[in-house]
Amino acid sequence: MVVMDEQALEAQGVAALGARRKMLKTFEVVRKKMGIDDPTAPSPSAAAAAS
Secondary structure, three states: OOOOOHHHHHHOOOOOHHHHHHHHHHHHHHHHHHOOOOOOOOOHHHHHHHO
């Protein structure tokens, strides 16, 4: 669940923008504590291919 983005939350029925943003901030904290990569960040291989 902590790898969901804003569109995924909205698709799951979280209609309120404020609620989605609060959840996304919480997800970010959990990902950092658990050492989970940010799914919205470009991967190093994608960044290298773009240059």
